[in-house]
Amino acid sequence: AQSVSQHNHHVILSEAASLELGCNYSYGGTVNLFWYVQYPGQHLQLLLKYFSGDPLVKGIKGFEAEFIKSKFSFNLRKPSVQWSDTAEYFCAAVMDSNYQLIWGAGTKLIIKP
């Protein structure tokens, strides 16, 4: 079955540390990939998306992600995190088999000031 997996459920970093959150999907066909962020008590906000073309995509708030087709991965990165990046991050995919959003379980990121 198609699925999206996020490797870490909880990540704790200090301010200014570099961030990489892993995301893998299981599907051999065409996929669209997304990263969403949910700040405490708030709704989902799109960070970035990949449909096609340049596999390195840049999003809001200094985030970027790289689509590596051979690894079925779409990892989220940020060179230097801030306390305000404390949130839960979700990876999601749309696959051309059923055209529905499939979500990872989420990663809770805590940034220590």
Next chain:
Amino acid sequence: EAQVTQNPRYLITVTGKKLTVTCSQNMNHEYMSWYRQDPGLGLRQIYYSMNVEVTDKGDVPEGYKVSRKEKRNFPLILESPSPNQTSLYFCASSPRTLMNTEAFFGQGTRLTVV
């Protein structure tokens, strides 16, 4: 302003008392969907609708109903809520199918069933 509006934002109810969570979008989107978010499980799709009068089950439809009588509205109905339906619910809409487009999400409805 283009938006997806859910109401209510917060709801506490008792087991068995029918309730409806409304979702409305002003973007003339064909596709709408409901998700529930639970800790450690991410978001799971409850129902979706490709257009007016066209609805289909998602991954966790049990205990829920939906209707799509108008393009802009997609209410979620819990005929007899139970405590295991305590969750955070999100409605989303998209111009067509979700491929090569972005979904727009409502603010969420936090439901507690006691």
